[in-house]
Amino acid sequence: SRRYPADALLVAKPPTSLPARKHDVHKGSHGTVGIIGGSRGMTGAALLAGRAALHCGAGKVYLGLVHDALAVDPCQPELMLQPVSALPFEHIDVLAIGPGLGVEDWSRTHLTRVLGMDVPLVIDADGLNLIASDKELKHCLAARKAPTVLTPHPAEAGRLLGCGTASIQSDRLGAAAELVEQYRCSVLLKGSGTICAAPGVPPSINASGNGALASAGQGDVLTGAIAALMAQGLPGLSAAQTAAYAHGAAADAWRRQYAKGTGLTASETLVMMREQLNSN
Ligand code: APR
Ligand code: MG
Numbered sequence: 001s002r003r004y005p006a007d008a009l010l011v012a013k014p015p016t017s018l019p020a021r022k023h024d025v026h027k028g029s030h031g032t033v034g035i036i037g038g039s040r041g042m043t044g045a046a047l048l049a050g051r052a053a054l055h056c057g058a059g060k061v062y063l064g065l066v067h068d069a070l071a072v073d074p075c076q077p078e079l080m081l082q083p084v085s086a087l088p089f090e091h092i093d094v095l096a097i098g099p100g101l102g103v104e105d106w107s108r109t110h111l112t113r114v115l116g117m118d119v120p121l122v123i124d125a126d127g128l129n130l131i132a133s134d135k136e137l138k139h140c141l142a143a144r145k146a147p148t149v150l151t152p153h154p155a156e157a158g159r160l161l162g163c164g165t166a167s168i169q170s171d172r173l174g175a176a177a178e179l180v181e182q183y184r185c186s187v188l189l190k191g192s193g194t195i196c197a198a199p200g201v202p203p204s205i206n207a208s209g210n211g212a213l214a215s216a217g218q219g220d221v222l223t224g225a226i227a228a229l230m231a232q233g234l235p236g237l238s239a240a241q242t243a244a245y246a247h248g249a250a251a252d253a254w255r256r257q258y259a260k261g262t263g264l265t266a267s268e269t270l271v272m273m274r275e276q277l278n279s280n
Contacts, residue, residue: 008173011196012207014249014280015241016234018057030059031231034092035099035224036084036110037125038065042100045125045220049099050079052224052270056243056277058231061224062087066100066107084110094120096227098127098151099220108134115140120147120230124223128152132159141183147236150183151223153190176203186236188226190219194244198237206241209248210255217266222247225273246276 022029033053038046043065050063054076063073064084073079097114101107103126111130114121115137121144123131128150131137141148152160154168157175161168161182168175172189176197179187186198192211197203222243229239250272255261 007202008195009202009204010207011204011241011245014245014276015204016238017280018229018232018234018242018277027059030057031093031228031233032060032062032091033058033224033227033231034062034064034087034089034095035227036064036066036087036095036097036114037099037101038063038067038069039100039102039104039107040067040069042102043067043069045100045217047073047076047079048217048220048266048270049096049124049224049227051076051267052221052273053096053228053231054078055270055274056225056228056246057274058228061228062092064110066102066104066110089117089119092119094122094227094231096122096124096223098122098124099223101126101130103130108137111137112140115144118146120236122149122151122223122227122230122236124151124219125156128156129159132156132162141185147230148185149188149226149230149236149240150179150185151188151190151219151226151240152179153219157189173203173205186240188222188240188244190222194248196237196241196244201237204241206244206248208245209251210261212251212254212261212264213248213269215263215265218247218269221266221270221273224270242277243273246273249273249276 176195194206225243
């Protein structure tokens, strides 16, 4: 039976403000993000995460592609694309792994290596699916000391907890608390009313966002945004709350302009998210 925290907070305004940029900064002042994902046929997921990280203020973004289908993102040439094994890990401040990662043996190999690194980490999508079905990866995750944020959607959360999606959705606060307890990480449970939770603090429910976000790739954008905010110094939980709020607020702005809320693409969201982050 799950615990039901009575002290959950509703996040109905921007939870944290990024400080305004100082005059004499350089790109190294805003952190270097590495994104690992993009297996065959899923390059776009990694590109979206990388583009979002740039738009959310990361100084530099490396993309480690599992399948090196591309050498450059022609629409975002600022991204530095590399095969995963060629990433300059020593220069990366925050890693995100999962968007389009796949669940092949090599995906697992990359995840094992990254879990063992003393670097803040965001784990999404297939990164979570791999962990859910693998005891050894669970041990690697439990042994981590650096900050770690898990960003499951309800089906991924169900896999992590060994239950069905319906069970997650019937008690979302309880599910988030259970994920925190079992995995000892910061957790962002996606969906309408996204929940952010971490050990020892009351969970929060995000009030921004709407059905316009129900389109492919929106989660990948969120992953890149969280990594970028962590690279700029926000702790994992604050980064998750701030990114979730700005992501939803972008969709709310869209909906104010287009009442039906139809057709918001992830590529548009990441640009609108930048506006949200800059306006508060
Ligand atoms: N209200 C508010 N927010 C919403 C709503 C809604 N009705 N619908 C979706 N969202 C938000 C979620 O909270 C989340 O932040 O949009 C995002 C959707 O993220 P994902 O479910 O991860 O979707 P997606 O980006 O398409 O995932 C890409 O990764 O997780 C895997 O199985 C997934 O293969 C897929 C891939
Ligand atoms: Mg996803």
